[in-house]
Amino acid sequence: MAIIVDERTRVVVQGITGREGQFHAMRNRAYGTAVVAGVTPGKGGADVEGVPVFDSVRAAVAETNPNTAMVFVPAPFAADAIFEAVDAGIETVICITEGIPAHDMLRVYSHIRPRGVRLIGPNCPGVLSPGKANVGIIPAEIFSEGSVGLVSRSGTLTYQIGHELTQLGIGQSSIVGIGGDPVVGSSFIDILQLFEADRETEIVIMVGEIGGAEEEKAAAFIAERMAKPAVSYIAGFSAPPGKTMGHAGAIISGTSGTAQAKAEALRAHGVQVGANPTEAAQLVAAIAGAAT
Numbered sequence: 001m002a003i004i005v006d007e008r009t010r011v012v013v014q015g016i017t018g019r020e021g022q023f024h025a026m027r028n029r030a031y032g033t034a035v036v037a038g039v040t041p042g043k044g045g046a047d048v049e050g051v052p053v054f055d056s057v058r059a060a061v062a063e064t065n066p067n068t069a070m071v072f073v074p075a076p077f078a079a080d081a082i083f084e085a086v087d088a089g090i091e092t093v094i095c096i097t098e099g100i101p102a103h104d105m106l107r108v109y110s111h112i113r114p115r116g117v118r119l120i121g122p123n124c125p126g127v128l129s130p131g132k133a134n135v136g137i138i139p140a141e142i143f144s145e146g147s148v149g150l151v152s153r154s155g156t157l158t159y160q161i162g163h164e165l166t167q168l169g170i171g172q173s174s175i176v177g178i179g180g181d182p183v184v185g186s187s188f189i190d191i192l193q194l195f196e197a198d199r200e201t202e203i204v205i206m207v208g209e210i211g212g213a214e215e216e217k218a219a220a221f222i223a224e225r226m227a228k229p230a231v232s233y234i235a236g237f238s239a240p241p242g243k244t245m246g247h248a249g250a251i252i253s254g255t256s257g258t259a260q261a262k263a264e265a266l267r268a269h270g271v272q273v274g275a276n277p278t279e280a281a282q283l284v285a286a287i288a289g290a291a292t
Contacts, residue, residue: 001173002129003173003191003195004118004174005033005128005133005174008067009034009067010064010065011037011068011069012057013039014039014069014085015072015081016040018072021072022048024136024137025038028070028133032132032133033134033135036051038052038060039057039059039060040055057069058084067090069081069082069092069093069094070136071122072097073097075097078104082095082112083111086111086115093121094124095123100122102182105122105182105183112185118185119185119186120177122179122184125137125177128143129173130144130146131145138158138177142159142162145171145173147171147172147173148170148173148201148203149176149205150162150165150174151176151177151178151192151205152175152207153208154180154207158175161277161281168284173201189218192222196226202228203230203231205231205233205284206231206233208232208235209234210234211257216261219266219268222270223270231274231280232263232272233273233274233280
């Protein structure tokens with residue numbers, strides 16, 4: 001089945017005429033994803049390698065019927081782009097843009113949550129369901145079809161662990177990068193719920209990092225609500241307190257949010273935690289081997 005994106009996904013790319021938007025839109029289309037429209041205000045009537053460009057998402061929806069928006073709009077305007085997509089009836093928004101102010105994202109979150117819209121990101125690599133659809137910047141060629149669901153705050157660690165799994169002959173059902181900002185549209189728990197309900201997913205791997213308490217909340221959810229086995233890896237065991245590490249949300253305050261505390265919480269709830277990405281992949285392989 002996969003989650004969030006699949007063969008039924010129809011994508012409108014907001015910011016398709018920009019360099020990054022065009023490059024990744026074409027990569028997604030080459031993978032087989034239905035990229036049906038682009039939006040850049042003032043450039044309606046043009047096209048990008050055959051993909052029609054519209055002045056607004058509403059116009060794109062009326063003409064091409066997309067159900068998913070991919071946002072490559074610059075940070076100062078990205079929140080308004082998300083509002084526009086949601087108000088035009090888009091069901092899923094995947095925001096790749098980084099650097100969106102936290103207060104803008106709080107407004108977005110408050111707007112979309114009551115409407116039941118799925119937002120992935122911002123500052124994320126997107127979502128890939130191998131063999132079905134790729135919406136974002138994930139290098140699909142290093143992943144393969146299978147039954148392991150992967151959710152991560154880190155883009156590069158997503159790629160590394162996915163590649164490690166593929167090298168071990170273990171494919172993935174869906175790969176979801178939720179983003180590393182302090183305010184994101186979907187939490188670990190939101191994605192874990194989808195994986196638990198997905199018939200194709202048999203094992204879940206969660207890649208966390210320092211900062212916040214989302215991994216601890218996810219640990220409790222896994223113990224209380226999930227029947228499927230879960231493995232985790234936490235990045236940042238050597239991170240110094242008070243210093244932002246890569247992501248805006250990856251910052252330790254005092255003793256809160258450390259990698260050690262997160263790993264201990266996960267283990268206390270029965271989740272195996274790898275010491276590094278390779279070991280995390282090997283733990284998944286061991287579970288998969290035991291199940292066959």
